[in-house]
Amino acid sequence: MKLLFIHADRLSFEARKPALRSAPPLAPEEAKGEANEALVVFYSVEAGDVPDLPLVVDRTLAEVENVLGQVKAERVVLYPYAHLSQNLAPPNEAQKAGELLKAGAPARLKVPIVSAPFGYYKAFELKAKGHPLAELSRSVVGVASAGAAPGVSLVNKPSKGAPGSAPPAKAPPMQESEALTREKKLVSQWFVLTPEAKLVPVTEYDFTKDPEFGAFYRYETQGTRQAGEEPPHVRLMRELELVDYEPASDAGNFRWYPKGQLIKRLLQEQCSEVIRRAGGMRVETPIMYDYEHPALKRYLDRFPARQYVLRSEDKDYFLRFAACFGQYMIFHDMVMGRKDLPARLYELTHYSFRREQTGELSGLRRLRTFTMPDMHTLVADYAQAKHEFLEQFQLCQRWMADLGVPYNAAVRFVRGFYDENPDFVQALAKANGRPMLVEMWEDRFFYFVTKMEFHPLDTQGRAAALSTVQIDVENGERFGIQYTDSDGKRKHPLILHASIPGAIERNLYAILENEAKKMAKGQKGAFPFWLSPVQVRVLPVSDPFVEPCLKLASEIESRTGARVDVDDRDEGIGRKIRDAEREWVPLILVYGEKEAGGAKLQVRVRDGPALSLSAPELFEEVGRRQGDKPRAPLGLPTRLNLRPIFRG
C-alpha cells in the first residue's frame, strides 16, 4: 500500500466518469464531496498487498491514526489514487481493500470519515497546509512481501511545495534531517517520578497539589490553550534597554544594548567559572563546517535541527547548531587513558545557529542565533556516567538558584536504561527532591539513553528548557573517540552533553518572564543583585552635591567592585527616584546637605525596607549582596547626564 498524506485546509472532489468497467454505479451524493480541516489520505493498493489484505489495511489504519494524532485534523478523507504505485493490485482487490479501509476507519480513527469513490476519474481541488507534517508519504506492506523487516517504513521526507500551494521554498540542502522526520513518529509515555522514586502514570497522578507542575505537564504533552498575547519579556527587554530587534538582520537575531550585553556577559562568566571549578577544559571550535565531511554527514542525520547554510565559492558550509561536532573532533585526536576520564571539554558558543521556523521565534525565548555554553564529558562506563550526571544535575540546580527563577524538572528515559539502573533513578529522584515529569521511550530514537531538563514556566504557561544534561551512547563510536582502558584495550567512551544554564539569551527570557509574573501580582520587578546593570545609584539633591556624589560613587566602586552611577541631571529628587525605580536599581542613595554633613546614608532598598547606613556599613551590605558572583564594570558614563538613550 502506498500512502500520501496531505493535511488540507480544504478538499473538494467530483467523480466525472468511470475509469474502470467494473466501477460501481454511484448515487449522486457519493459522486461529490468536500471536507475542511481534513487529513487527506491518497492510497494505492499494490500487487504485493493482496495476500495480506486485512493486515495491510490494519497497518494502514495504524499509520493514518499515527499521522492524525500528530496533525490533529478534524476529519479524514480516504481517497483512492492509483498514481502512487507502478505495481497496482487488480482492481477488484483494490476495491476490496478500499471497502475494508472504509469499514475499519470510523472505529479506529474516531473522526468523521469521507470517502472518495473508487474506479472513477475525479476532479479535485485541494488546499494543503504548509507545516512540516502537512505532507507525508508512507509505504505499508504485509508479511509476505516484507522480508526481514516487516511493518511500516518511512519512504521519504516531507516534501516542500504541494499541488495548489506556493512554489517550493528555496530550501537549503539538508534543511530537514532524518532525525527530524524520525522524531515525528516518536511515541512516548508520561509518568511522574516522586522524590521516593515511585513512577506514577500521569493519569493516576494528582496534579492539583502543585498547579505549576500540572501546568508544566499539560504544556509538555498538549501545548498551551491560553489565548496568547505578546510575551511580557519583550516589552521589558526593550524598556530596560537590554535587547531589541534588529530588522536589518534575519529574524531571531537581536541587538544587545550595553546593559543587556552586561547581563549576558555576567551570565557567561558565571557559567564558565562554575564549569572551570567542575573541571571543564575550555576550548574554542569553528562556527562553520563542511557539509561533505563524512563524519559530519552521518551526524547531521541524527540531529533534529535546521541549519543556516553558507555558500563560499562553490562549497556549502553550515553554521554550527551546537559545539558537539567541534568537540568530538578534538576528542578524536586526544590521547587518553582510563585515568584521564572523566574528561570535560567546555565551550561558550557565541554563537550557535538554528534556522528555526519563523513562526516558532518569539522574543528571547527562541532565537536563530544564540549563546550556548556547551560541555561534553567523556566517561569510561555507565557507573562513571551516572555519577557525573548527578554531579552535573546539582550544578544545574545551583545555577537555577543563582538565577532566582522557579522551574520544573523533566527527565526522559529509554525504557531499557530506566529498568537497568534503579540506583540511578533513585538518586536522581532524591536529588531533585520534588516530583519530576518523566517521558519514557520504548526504543532509543536519539543518541541518548537519558536526558534531564529544567523548565521555567512563563507568564502564559509555556515551558522552555534551560539546563540540560544527557548521556550519549552513540557518538563516541561514531566519531572514533577512544581511550585506553586499564586492561590495555582501546574503548569508546560514553559522552555526557551538558548545558548547565541552557542558552544564555533564554536565561534572560526566564528572568524577565518571572519578574513579569511578579509585577502582575503587584510586586516589584528586579534582577538578582549580581545581574543588575546598575547596582547602586547615588542621587544628588541638587547641583552642589554632584561632586561629593561622584566621590562617594567612586569610593563604593573601589571598595566593593559594584556598578555605581550618579544621577546628575537637572531634575527634582522625585523624578530621579522614579527613574531609578523604573530601571530596577536595587540600592538608591539620596545625598544632600545632611549626608554631606556626616549623617548616615539613606538607602532605598528595592526588595525591602529603607536602611540608614554609614559608609562602611554600606560597603558591607553591597559586598554581602554581591557574594562570590562575577563583577564587571557598567561600561556607560557614570553621570546620567552624559549617558545617551538607546531607546525612547
Added chain:
RNA sequence: GCCGCCAUAGCUCAGUCGGUAGAGCGGCUGAUUUGUAAUCAGCAGGUCGGGAGUUCGAUCCUCCCUGGCGGCUCCA
C-alpha cells in the same frame, strides 16, 4: 513553513468616510537648585515599513515583499 492580526515622530499611540498628519513621553534650549515615584515654558522631530497597482490624487483601497505578534506545526 501555514492561517490570522499588526506596522504613523526616538518611544507609546490617535487620525485622515482617498486631498501628504496630531498628542503624551523622550530630545534640545531657557528658567528652576529641588529631600524619597513625573518642575515649568519654548523649539525641533514624519517619503505614515518597502515596492507595485487602481485613481486627477494613496498614509488610507488592492497585490507582493520585509519585520513583529498570536495560533498551528515545531521546540536534545
